[in-house]
Amino acid sequence: MAFPEPRPQAPQLPQHLLRTINCQQGAVRAVRFNGDGNYILSCGSDKSLKLWSVGRGTLLKTYSGHGYEVLDADSSFDNSQICSCSSDKTVILWDVATGQVTRKLRGHAGKVNCVQFNEEATVTLSGSIDGTVRCWDNRSRKSEPIQILDEARDGISSLKVVQHELLTGSVDGRVRRYDLRMGQLHVDFIDSPITCVCFSQDGQCTLSSSLDSAVRLLDKSTGEMLGEYKGHKMKGYKLDCCLSNRDTHVLSCSEDGHVYCWDLVEGSLSLKLLVGTAVVQSLSFHPSETRLLTAMEGRVQVWSAEPEETEDEAPLL
Template identity: 85%
Template sequence: MAFPEPRPQPVRLPQHLLRAVDCQQGAVRAVRFNADGNYLITCGSDKSLKLWSASRGALLKTYSGHGYEVLDVDGSYDNSQLCSCSADKTVILWDVATGQVTRKLRGHAGRVNCVRFNEEATVMLSGSIDGTVRCWDTRSRKMEPIQTLDEARDGISSLRVVEHELLTGSVDGRVRRYDLRMGQLHVDYIGSPITCVCFSQDGQCTLSSSLDATVRLLDKSTGELLGEYTGHQNKDYKLDCCLSEKDTHVLSCSEDGHVYCWDLVEGSLTLKLPVGKAVVQSLSFHPTEPRLLTAMEGRVQIWGAEPDETDTAE
């Protein structure tokens, strides 16, 4: 006796504005969820980082120590540490609870665009306009990087780390994937300056956005082009792209004040989210729920799949 198949649940997308937060730190250069999605972190052009409650939008702590605008941040898996990078050429390791600088690392020759922890938060990786990725040991007191990757011919704009794999995007139009365990490098040539890269949640694909206003999905192992997503505007700015929490949709910032959301398989535009009238500079998708952060000018918007009775947009 066969039972009818259960109807698949429709995919819910974050399209309701739950709240808007005026960060009061100049232009917000990047916004990121922490590892479990309970907190969000904003990077300001006023040289500060701020930690917020994702549910209430309340400010929890401000971190000051950079000498110029902060461009990227990442939180450790246990929420005890932050790493950040700045146009002042430094990478900083922070103690979340005290707000103190644990380490301030210099070595890059120019603006540091992106920074990430490895999964155990034993290593910080930073990518700079100087074309290098530097790997820093968070547990030792040494001020030199433990490894420097200098294969790129132009600035590094974006990087991601999953287990033993490192993915980088460069202004030289190439996406590079390093297998750090095997010591191998795989290069995919896109041809237009890369603004953002990321892995799919299942680890099978890579996603990259570039200044030809195209987001591309590639098979990680073969480099085969699986999908192209267009319609948004991206000609001048370093904009984020990402995948939804279940790999069903591709999302990208845009210079026309919207976030574009495409069906991953069909490539069709599913949602054009109106954020405001300026460039949407940064976005971050919740690790497990249909929630989205967007950053525009000095504000951050928190979006959910359904309106929240307790939340009101300020």
Template identity: 65%
Template sequence: MAFPEPKPRAPELPRTRLKTLDCGQGAVRAVRFNGERRQGRSGSSFRPPRSAAPQPLGGHGYEVLDAAGSFDNSNLCSGGGDKAVVLWDVASGQVVRKFRGHAGKVNTVQFNEEGTVILSGSIDSSIRCWDCRSRKPEPVQTLDEARDGISSVKVSDHEVLAGSVDGRVRRYDLRMGQLFSDYVGSPITCTCFSRDGQCTLVSSLDSTLRLLDKDTGELLGEYTGHKNQQYKLDCCLSERDTHVVSCSEDGKVYFWDLVEGALALALPVGPSVVQSLAYHPTEPCLLTATGGSIQCWREEAYEAEGGTG
């Protein structure tokens, strides 16, 4: 006798505040999960970017605008208003390398999947690729097709996705040596791949998020209701690609149903702009940053280890 397949569990949204970290160092510009992706421990397995840690690290002469960790959590990279890209050793907290070459502040940084190359995007309209193992001061490659500042860079195993203030999202296929460009029409603040790698999500200063087919550029959906008119804000998709998630200038994080486009949740975070967010890759766990604090959110049914939050 064949039993019917169990119905898939309905997606849960992180709406309960689990933890708050007050950093006490001014506005937090970027919050990210670390490289460890342990099942069942996401509530305690995140670390704030080093730029927002209680004991700040030196290395930048101006504010740090973005930070990212390597896949094995052994290194961090950061970029800031001093036009520099800094590679950090996590264990010692020391600067390993400092890369200079951008003509303007560095808005965004990312490691490649192997953690051997740092990609940095700047207001100088370029993406520069820095070899972490080389002692040469110049980048190994420069991507300068944009006509205005680079606001967002994301990296997959063979692709680079970049958003620019010129209103275009560009995808570089490194295997094929090809460039694909889609015009949105409004300055782009953030762009990212969907979890399944089939789509790209683009946020822009017209307070609209757009879901595009990665290969054809076809517009698959639009999501509105939040406010994004002045700031560079993060957006992403949930861990199962069921919801679109975005920061907002009104102090909330917005969730939309990916397929229907309907607003599912407006999560109140704080009184000021929600500058940054990060979604756990496998669980309904969300990190947010507003003002000088970081918040960790979980679904209502979640119970922290030890039975307390």
């Protein structure tokens, strides 16, 4: 007699608040996991960048060198370097261990909204309100970028690079995908200023959020819209969206104090996570676990699918 197969368990969602970190760096403009998810980067309006441990929420290092608020940051694959960008029009490369500035990259004509390393951390890519993406060679001492992508007709709000592909979102309402190896450009028109873009984990789709309070999932090769996710509020702020680490759910910040989480396939709202009463400015999903970071005002929240057992008694910072 054959027993029926057990029903597959529904993916869990990060809805338990593990800890709140009071960052003490003004408003937190962006919060990011590092590559392996063991550390947190928080970008502050007080010109500082801070590195935290995920497990305890303790401050490990403060990086000071920008002249204005820090808007985005990324960690290299080996955790030895951090790149950050700021309203001061610069991109800075940091030595993680010493906290020292290793390079300060100048060339953008306006504030730099987004920054990311390529996978080997040999190139830093930065996107600015000046409408350009600049590619900087980290192994060279030259001050000029090795490539400038200036196809956008308005500011670059978001960028993601995976292998040889670069995805950018612009205030001109277009999502651009560059195949840097083939020298090709693919453009999808959304008709609303883009606030955030990302690739799906399987590399087959692109996700973009825009100021018409919608998040859209597009087939990367055809541009066909596979899903549209609504219910959140995004009218005047540059807020993040992302996919869960297994591509099962779409998540977005919202101006109403919640993070919205939709089932990717069905499009139904799976979770409306209350963070607080202000705008949820930024979020980041753990690369391998069901954990989520959110940023609201001057605090970062760490969420998990399960309440933590061993560190329940640890005081909130």
